[in-house]
Amino acid sequence: MLTEIREQPDALDRTLRAELRGFESLRAKFSAKPPRMVLLAARGTSDNAAQMGKYLIEITTGLPVGLAAPSVSTLYNARLKVADCLAVAVSQSGESTDINVVLEHAKEEGAFTLGITNEPSSALASLADHTVLVRAGRERSVAATKTYTGQLLSFYLLAWALGAELEIDDLKKLSERAAEALRLEKEIAQRAERYRFMDHAVVIGRGLNYANAFEWALKLMETCYIVAERFSQADLLHGPIAMVEHSFPAFLLAPSGPTWSVMQPMIGRLSNLGAETLVLTDNSNTAAPKNAVRIPSLLEYRSRRHPALPADLYTPIPYIIPAQLFAAHLAAVKGLNPDAPRGLKKVTQTL
Amino acid sequence: MLTEIREQPDALDRTLRAELRGFESLRAKFSAKPPRMVLLAARGTSDNAAQMGKYLIEITTGLPVGLAAPSVSTLYNARLKVADCLAVAVSQSGESTDINVVLEHAKEEGAFTLGITNEPSSALASLADHTVLVRAGRERSVAATKTYTGQLLSFYLLAWALGAELEIDDLKKLSERAAEALRLEKEIAQRAERYRFMDHAVVIGRGLNYANAFEWALKLMETCYIVAERFSQADLLHGPIAMVEHSFPAFLLAPSGPTWSVMQPMIGRLSNLGAETLVLTDNSNTAAPKNAVRIPSLLEYRSRRHPALPADLYTPIPYIIPAQLFAAHLAAVKGLNPDAPRGLKKVTQTL
Numbered sequence: 001m002l003t004e005i006r007e008q009p010d011a012l013d014r015t016l017r018a019e020l021r022g023f024e025s026l027r028a029k030f031s032a033k034p035p036r037m038v039l040l041a042a043r044g045t046s047d048n049a050a051q052m053g054k055y056l057i058e059i060t061t062g063l064p065v066g067l068a069a070p071s072v073s074t075l076y077n078a079r080l081k082v083a084d085c086l087a088v089a090v091s092q093s094g095e096s097t098d099i100n101v102v103l104e105h106a107k108e109e110g111a112f113t114l115g116i117t118n119e120p121s122s123a124l125a126s127l128a129d130h131t132v133l134v135r136a137g138r139e140r141s142v143a144a145t146k147t148y149t150g151q152l153l154s155f156y157l158l159a160w161a162l163g164a165e166l167e168i169d170d171l172k173k174l175s176e177r178a179a180e181a182l183r184l185e186k187e188i189a190q191r192a193e194r195y196r197f198m199d200h201a202v203v204i205g206r207g208l209n210y211a212n213a214f215e216w217a218l219k220l221m222e223t224c225y226i227v228a229e230r231f232s233q234a235d236l237l238h239g240p241i242a243m244v245e246h247s248f249p250a251f252l253l254a255p256s257g258p259t260w261s262v263m264q265p266m267i268g269r270l271s272n273l274g275a276e277t278l279v280l281t282d283n284s285n286t287a288a289p290k291n292a293v294r295i296p297s298l299l300e301y302r303s304r305r306h307p308a309l310p311a312d313l314y315t316p317i318p319y320i321i322p323a324q325l326f327a328a329h330l331a332a333v334k335g336l337n338p339d340a341p342r343g344l345k346k347v348t349q350t351l
Numbered sequence: 352m353l354t355e356i357r358e359q360p361d362a363l364d365r366t367l368r369a370e371l372r373g374f375e376s377l378r379a380k381f382s383a384k385p386p387r388m389v390l391l392a393a394r395g396t397s398d399n400a401a402q403m404g405k406y407l408i409e410i411t412t413g414l415p416v417g418l419a420a421p422s423v424s425t426l427y428n429a430r431l432k433v434a435d436c437l438a439v440a441v442s443q444s445g446e447s448t449d450i451n452v453v454l455e456h457a458k459e460e461g462a463f464t465l466g467i468t469n470e471p472s473s474a475l476a477s478l479a480d481h482t483v484l485v486r487a488g489r490e491r492s493v494a495a496t497k498t499y500t501g502q503l504l505s506f507y508l509l510a511w512a513l514g515a516e517l518e519i520d521d522l523k524k525l526s527e528r529a530a531e532a533l534r535l536e537k538e539i540a541q542r543a544e545r546y547r548f549m550d551h552a553v554v555i556g557r558g559l560n561y562a563n564a565f566e567w568a569l570k571l572m573e574t575c576y577i578v579a580e581r582f583s584q585a586d587l588l589h590g591p592i593a594m595v596e597h598s599f600p601a602f603l604l605a606p607s608g609p610t611w612s613v614m615q616p617m618i619g620r621l622s623n624l625g626a627e628t629l630v631l632t633d634n635s636n637t638a639a640p641k642n643a644v645r646i647p648s649l650l651e652y653r654s655r656r657h658p659a660l661p662a663d664l665y666t667p668i669p670y671i672i673p674a675q676l677f678a679a680h681l682a683a684v685k686g687l688n689p690d691a692p693r694g695l696k697k698v699t700q701t702l
Binding site: 036037039043044045047054055058059060062063064065066067069070071072075076077078079080081082085098143199200206207210218221222223225226227228229232233234235237238239240241242243244245258259261262273310341342343344348350351 | 387388390394395396398405406409410411413414415416417418420421422423426427428429430431432433436449494550551557558561569572573574576577578579580583584585586588589590591592593594595596609610612613624661692693694695699701702
């Protein structure tokens with residue numbers, strides 16, 4: 001898992017270079033006839049990437065994005081009216097039965113279909129009208145890491161293809177941002193020691209980092225067997241915060257930008273409850289707690305040509321990396337093998 | 352909370368009778384010009400009702416339904432292209448700032464807007480093009496119960512207005528089904544005793560009862576301070592099941608019907624892991640574990656005129672009632688006051 005975490009800058013670089021041409025042709029296609037909405041279908045880590053994709057596409061293009069409920073297709077056998085829509089399936093293996101059924105139905109109903117997968121010879125790749133290959137190389141650890149950031153990158157490229165005013169030059173820098181985040185490994189490994197006996201936790205994000213809260217929690221569940229809740233800052237306030245008590249461990253993804261105005265009071269409220277917070281933020285954020293993990297500031301990477309783009313636009317990839325490192329090191333501290341969690345296989349097939 | 356749980360049959364009956372005429376006019380409107388998709392916006396318990404609404408509308412009408420990410424509107428200030436869509440906001444109080452902003456933006460972009468609320472004089476009621484009043488009467492407990500089932504009923508009526516082949520006569524029987532489920536109270540109260548020292552749990556549903564898994568977990572979090580995870584049966588398999596160990600408490604909503612074929616193996620797998628399962632199913636389900644909670648069978652209530660409708664179509668309302676009872680009685684066993692959870696108010700305003 002650690003090896004694969006460290007491969008991410010190269011994988012991102014490789015994926016961008018190889019897939020750019022395909023996205024250029026998609027951009028031409030969508031510019032001639034934009035889809036009326038986007039449907040995303042995925043499970044597990046890929047579903048978290050899709051969640052980020054929803055926020056990213058809605059924020060940068062205004063197209064409404066829905067996350068598919070696979071059982072509607074697989075168990076209830078219903079057909080969705082998705083003619084003239086874009087349907088996207090995301091799956092590391094490309095062999096998720098239910099996700100492929102959703103895409104197949106969407107295609108039959110007249111949607112244009114896109115597959116995002118790590119496996120060129122998968123069922124998904126042969127089914128989709130257009131396949132985006134995450135060039136992460138074989139992922140051996142059951143806990144997905146490099147395929148997740150590759151999927152996130154694919155969603156930036158997809159948003160661009162759908163008309164978002166992103167600059168490809170900025171996307172090229174994401175590999176560098178990932179490399180900078182990896183330099184936090186030593187600090188993260190030290191901090192993980194403290195959590196040796198943690199058995200439950202809550203992970204909180206908002207906006208573009210809401211999906212990362214789900215992904216961080218998933219890594220804690222599958223590699224460290226921690227009962228890890230995950231919420232948007234707003235959803236936590238609508239009931240679940242009642243469960244937070246003294247010493248409750250809380251992890252927050254809190255970059256500068258549009259979500260800071262609500263994440264900052266949340267950090268304060270958790271501290272007042274006596275919860276122990278670990279905050280990821282950027283190193284230019286002077287208002288964050290002193291013991292926050294500092295990620296190199298991304299503010300300057302917002303394209304100067306598009307000042308209306310949010311300041312946290314490029315945070316999801318660098319922000320998940322310390323979270324991945326944390327889970328891998330905590331698993332080691334706990335004496336667990338994060339590459340082969342109990343009861344899991346690399347390819348999960350569900351209906 | 353218990354008083355309000357017990358009021359649900361009357362509240363459902365009142366809501367249906369008073370709101371039917373409004374839905375008839377919506378049905379005429381949508382029949383002349385169907386919306387091209389549906390956007391649902393809600394938080395907390397109302398968001399769980401919206402999640403059920405997504406499944407119900409997609410299964411019975413084929414219209415794609417998206418759940419709004421409020422921060423896209425409130426923090427990122429993006430505009431969604433939702434002309435000719437139906438936008439629905441669900442809020443008990445009608446005073447959720449973020450949800451109202453989503454609806455306001457949708458209205459400005461050309462969507463037809465619907466508000467589902469318990470409060471006729473709320474900001475939401477004055478904002479929406481059409482208001483559905485959940486006639487539950489004042490809800491005093493912070494933990495929402497009767498407004499949740501009222502919202503679920505509203506989604507059945509909305510699906511009908513959108514062209515679903517439901518029979519109003521069948522919807523009228525939901526109040527009776529709720530009354531039958533309430534007769535389980537004594538059994539549920541006895542079973543709750545066993546969980547006096549439970550501090551974490553997982554709640555599992557699928558399809559139309561996926562939302563109920565979220566709602567049951569939310570009730571356990573806010574009234575009993577339990578760290579309660581919630582998953583679809585498929586999502587649990589994509590990683591989180593690794594955290595389930597011997598004695599892990601698992602709660603399953605598992606009616607007969609399309610989801611039983613995947614819930615049954617899940618019950619078996621959890622038992623093999625040594626988890627302790629509590630299964631809600633219907634009393635005609637001979638394949639369920641002996642110690643399952645038995646809810647009067649709903650199979651006969653599927654309209655005979657529409658045999659293609661799924662067998663679990665009318666389970667969400669009767670199935671959440673034992674879950675609500677369980678949370679209220681467990682809170683009492685734990686010496687907690689479910690009407691006033693620590694740190695919560697009845698109206699939560701978030702951005």
